[in-house]
Amino acid sequence: MRDAVDLLVIGGGINGAGIARDAAGRGLSVMLVERGxxxxxxxxxxxKLVHGGLRYLEHREFRLVREALAEREVLLRLAPHIVWPMRFVLPHVPDMRSRWMLRAGLFLYDHLAKRVTLPGSEALNFRNHPWGAPLNGAASHGFAYSDAWIEDSRMxxxxxxxxxxxxxxxRVRTSFAGASRDAQGWTATLTGPEGRTETVRARAIANAAGPWVMQALDGAGIPAPDRIRLVRGSHIIVPRLYEGDQAYILQNHDRRVVFVIPYEGRFTLIGTTDVPHDPASGPPRCTDEEATYLCDAVSRQFRRAVSPRDIxxxxxxxxxxxxxxAENPSAVTRDYVLKLDRSAAPMLSVFGGKITTFRRLAEDAATQLCAALGKGGRPWTxxxxLPGGDLGGLTPAQYLSEAGRRFPFLDAATLGRLFRCYGAELDAVLDHARSAAALGRDLGGGIxxxxxxxMVDKEWVRSADDALxxxxxxxxxxxxxxxLSFAEAFTVASHAA
Known part of the structure; x- marks a missing residue:
């Protein structure tokens, strides 16, 4: 058996990765395992949004919105290459919410937390504002406000x-198979990529398994201290519906909201749904009913109707x-709860949360775990x-301009894509190449x-889907x-490596 680590993190989603980063930065020895x-x-x-959650104000979740808005500013600063400002257009539909209600909500949204980089909200007259052009005229007025976009998987x-x-x-492709504990720590069994089992010792466990948090608790022999609800959120991608960088937030007939967001240059992202998910039904997928729901939400307010055929x-x-x-899935809180079991060796389990507040969640978790282990370490994140986020005092536009001079053989679209992935690590990714030929063959999609x-050496890519x-x-x-050609090329390249 290998030497014990201070902390075993179960789950390689945003919460698990955030906890591993925070704990490692406080001096703990950390192992993270992710089954996929x-x-x-x-x-x-x-x-793909870093936002306070405008609609959460209707549920009086003021603390959650305030914390999320504050984190929005933090993430814009820590990773400006994968988090960037976005302006949202909110059409006013009189029979859904009154204009005074929207004004009051946006006033709170502007002032619940300090804004540093983002402009405040404003009223719009769609008869003379270009952002009204994609809409069908059902709403003559509306509002605009600021939030931010995030490349979620890259975060x-x-x-x-x-x-x-x-x-x-x-450790990717490594499953947590179960664990037992004594006063000194945990003995955990892991199953590796080829089915090999391994036993590791850990002084504490962070259970950030997301939808599988209950299974991890069961595998550790701990009664569930709380419950989760599994809610499916589906999104559709269609060819670009309009010009411009603005996004739209549409009030729907069921009082939910649907986002319409520019995506990958050529497309528009539409989402999301809130549907109870039964794990027995298999992996989540967008059902025909959900696709129709999202298409109808857009078609009611946009000039260009959207149908499932466009997806x-x-x-x-x-x-x-x-x-x-809460009875309604849309009303269930997006806040998180941390439960720390200290009856012997500690195990902290994460219930809930949202991507916007993952850093705060990780900070809270690492603080509790350090205290339980008798370790020092202060919040620091x-x-x-984050890697690639230090632009040397330059704005993203300024950094891109400088990068264009270093890599004149890359066209603007390719350079922009690479910057949005790697930021200030761009030179390292390209290995300071002096020509396109030095980057090797294009395997597909510009990769x-x-x-x-x-990706393979530094980012744990193990399959073509990981990369694509x-x-x-x-x-x-x-x-x-x-x-398919990329997958074949990936197989050849990974075997050669």
Missing amino acids: DLGGATSSSSS VVLNARDAALRGAEI VWTYSGVRPLHDDG AGST TERELAW WRRSKRGLHMSQGER
């Missing part, structure tokens, strides 16, 4: 990378929400950029041999045949 790919489930299937990877740079061991891709994720007893080598759908979204820009 990093961010391979819920954390790569979000609406997971960057937290895992930073954890590894601080000494953590990251080029769908994705669904299961949100493991903390069960607060709010002031430390070169050099970039794929980085989570480390990048290049699969969306490729035909089925091109994706």
